[in-house]
Amino acid sequence: MQDRKRNHLLLVALIAALLPFRVVAQSSVTLQVDAGKVGAPIQPTMWGIFFEDINFAADGGIYAEMIKNRSFEFADPRMGWQEHKYDRFSLNRESGSMTIINRVGKTTNPRFARVTTNASKGYGITNEGFRGMGVKQGGEYVFSVLASQHQGGKVTLRLELVDEKGSPIGEASLTPEGVKWKKYSVNITATRTEARAKLNIWFEGTGTVDLDIVSLFPADTWKRRPNGLRADLVQLLADLKPGFLRFPGGCIVEGRDLATRYQWKKTVGPVEDRHLIINRWNTEFRHRPTPDYFQSFGLGFFEYFQLAEDLGAEPLPILSCGMACQFNSAEVVPLDQLDPYIEDALDLIEFANGSTDTPWGKVRADMGHPEPFKLKFIGIGNEQWGPGYIERYKLFVDAIKSKYPDVTIVSGSGPFPDGEMFEYGWEELRELKAEIVDEHYYRPPEWFFENATRYDSYDRSGPKVFAGEYAAQSVAIASPENKNNWRCALSEAAFMTGLERNADVVYLTSYAPLFAHVDGWQWTPDLIWFDNLKSFGTPNYYVQKLFSNNRGTHVVSVQSNGKPLTGPQVYATAAVDRNTNELILKIVNASESTQPADIRVDGIRGMKTGTVTVLKSADPEAVNSIDNPLRISPETKPLKASGRKLDIQLDPLSLTVVRVPIR
Numbered sequence: 001m002q003d004r005k006r007n008h009l010l011l012v013a014l015i016a017a018l019l020p021f022r023v024v025a026q027s028s029v030t031l032q033v034d035a036g037k038v039g040a041p042i043q044p045t046m047w048g049i050f051f052e053d054i055n056f057a058a059d060g061g062i063y064a065e066m067i068k069n070r071s072f073e074f075a076d077p078r079m080g081w082q083e084h085k086y087d088r089f090s091l092n093r094e095s096g097s098m099t100i101i102n103r104v105g106k107t108t109n110p111r112f113a114r115v116t117t118n119a120s121k122g123y124g125i126t127n128e129g130f131r132g133m134g135v136k137q138g139g140e141y142v143f144s145v146l147a148s149q150h151q152g153g154k155v156t157l158r159l160e161l162v163d164e165k166g167s168p169i170g171e172a173s174l175t176p177e178g179v180k181w182k183k184y185s186v187n188i189t190a191t192r193t194e195a196r197a198k199l200n201i202w203f204e205g206t207g208t209v210d211l212d213i214v215s216l217f218p219a220d221t222w223k224r225r226p227n228g229l230r231a232d233l234v235q236l237l238a239d240l241k242p243g244f245l246r247f248p249g250g251c252i253v254e255g256r257d258l259a260t261r262y263q264w265k266k267t268v269g270p271v272e273d274r275h276l277i278i279n280r281w282n283t284e285f286r287h288r289p290t291p292d293y294f295q296s297f298g299l300g301f302f303e304y305f306q307l308a309e310d311l312g313a314e315p316l317p318i319l320s321c322g323m324a325c326q327f328n329s330a331e332v333v334p335l336d337q338l339d340p341y342i343e344d345a346l347d348l349i350e351f352a353n354g355s356t357d358t359p360w361g362k363v364r365a366d367m368g369h370p371e372p373f374k375l376k377f378i379g380i381g382n383e384q385w386g387p388g389y390i391e392r393y394k395l396f397v398d399a400i401k402s403k404y405p406d407v408t409i410v411s412g413s414g415p416f417p418d419g420e421m422f423e424y425g426w427e428e429l430r431e432l433k434a435e436i437v438d439e440h441y442y443r444p445p446e447w448f449f450e451n452a453t454r455y456d457s458y459d460r461s462g463p464k465v466f467a468g469e470y471a472a473q474s475v476a477i478a479s480p481e482n483k484n485n486w487r488c489a490l491s492e493a494a495f496m497t498g499l500e501r502n503a504d505v506v507y508l509t510s511y512a513p514l515f516a517h518v519d520g521w522q523w524t525p526d527l528i529w530f531d532n533l534k535s536f537g538t539p540n541y542y543v544q545k546l547f548s549n550n551r552g553t554h555v556v557s558v559q560s561n562g563k564p565l566t567g568p569q570v571y572a573t574a575a576v577d578r579n580t581n582e583l584i585l586k587i588v589n590a591s592e593s594t595q596p597a598d599i600r601v602d603g604i605r606g607m608k609t610g611t612v613t614v615l616k617s618a619d620p621e622a623v624n625s626i627d628n629p630l631r632i633s634p635e636t637k638p639l640k641a642s643g644r645k646l647d648i649q650l651d652p653l654s655l656t657v658v659r660v661p662i663r
């Protein structure tokens, strides 16, 4: 799909790459802030997050399951598993076997493994995890399995965590009792830290056991929930204090064809009944093939809503509108067969908000959340375009608004921030009085610097904007050479001053994609990178964090010589926080020189000592990494005001956030 996008933008990216960074001799800049001139409220949803299961973001990522292909449902049911057939004491004798049984006709989880062993210590299977398993010395790991012990035999499962070389680093065992399928679990304590551990299961005794949903989770998941999420990754999200959580994507919503679209109903209820499908990013990029990428949906819609709740973020689900990815198969559902798709949207609102005596509200309650999730937004379609989208969108709007008039509907304007399909989409959506329109821009950093004024000219009475996916691309869109470097992050910061200044038009924004596994990614750049043990925020992450943690409640005026600061050297935005009584300035110095700034604040009775937080790097190509995760990260110092004046130095290539209490 992305080839066309890439060609479209390659030229622009090349030109941008040839431009020098902005080297300009600086004199001091004067900023006049009028805190009495209070402008638009800044929506609590202004700075949010976009989650998509790309780059092993879910399985192998935030979803803390460590066993790959735990239910033998991958296209190749043995993928991720290796058999050790031979008796370790008599190498010419097979000591057991594993057969994959397929209960044909069973729609969810049809397969399981049947292991027969005839020797006391010989037969075993190994799971390789998602490019290994990350275990920490002293950490507890919860092994569980659905199992049945066939009559007449007695087989014990001896579990062995091993390091990359195969040496044991943790052990436990369990013996299934009885023929009836039952869940068994036991904890394993790791004796060493290892990023690429594996799990051996040795079958001791003689007989046959059936196994399904073979699972291993760290005990210390986020909030120590079973079937939980990786705590370090959720913590990075929580630190952003996001206003909303958009899920589950992205193109994953659409599917490469309709059969592989995201169907939320198949992702709720008991984990063992969720319907595994291929992940569309498995086959998307020839340069990053990922044949072992599937969606187990262990992280499903219930868990997404719960995560949003934990983060204090508004849940924002995006649903298929009956159109598969238009860069791939572009399959569509005929208009007269769209009802089940519309039903999915209505039922989702019931699942999130309905009382426990409604059918879908009951499903939510049975999953442990009788209280509603207070869903306020729903997105129809991801990155669709053309008349096909508009005619489908209208049918969704009619149905949703007649049943749930208070739910705000998010529509889309396609994959590009300009051009024919974008203009067409906007024109139609404006005409239809759409509430919120999603825009996507994956563009070179120069575009971001130059587009800080993008929303200054938007119609103030038209639909509101959701900048739903954006990220500066250092080379070209979807290029595997793209880097999360400081140049890109700074350009996004410059652009974001324009988003905030236009808070009367822009209601929601999110960087995309969110997560990437350092060994399993398909798309770069990404906000947060991780391996099996560690994770780090990119410079772009810290830009997002500084904006989101310093949101303010209302825009106020900041100017230089009577004009807003929109570059090319200095970009600025100002806000007040009426809850904390503070003035908040965000200033980007895009030049390579130090820039003294004289800031005069009117419209207040006085300022007290505040703080100045700086995110900077002299090297625009600099990046953070697993080994140097905080190379570019914010530093905060006290800042003393004198009367109504603030004097600060804007460091070269920096984002500065000033917070001062005001009266």
Ligand code: AHR
Binding pocket: 052, 054, 249, 250, 251, 252, 382, 383, 415, 469, 512, 513, 523
């Ligand atoms: O963020 C990666 C992809 O970019 C998203 O899935 C899609 O919506 C966009 O094209």
